[in-house]
Amino acid sequence: MEKLRTLGLLEKDMTGEYRLVGQVKVGILKNFVGVLGVLLPRYLFYSTMFTAMLILYPIIYPPNLSAHNVMAFVFGISAVAVSWSETWRVWRMRPF
Secondary structure, three states, X not given: OHHHHHOOOEEEOOOOOEEEOOOOOHHHHHHEXXXXXXXXXXXXXXXXXXXXXXXXXXXXXXXXXXXXXXHHHHHHHHHHHXXXXXXXXXXXXXXX
């Protein structure tokens, strides 16, 4: 009970009884992964991977205006934008 009180979920009154202060959405925890004691959004790993791929692509394949390169950048930028927006959305809903 004291652990829940330190998290701000319970409040202890003068008589020593606890009452609920806040509500936690436990189901949201499925969107997080524990890494070295820190909860990180699962989407963070996808976002990082897509960003690294987008940065490495022009280094490995010199850019030109071919249809192949243009489409690779369009899909890469789209994947980065969507994955980072999902990462941010989940991070804002964190229950901690």
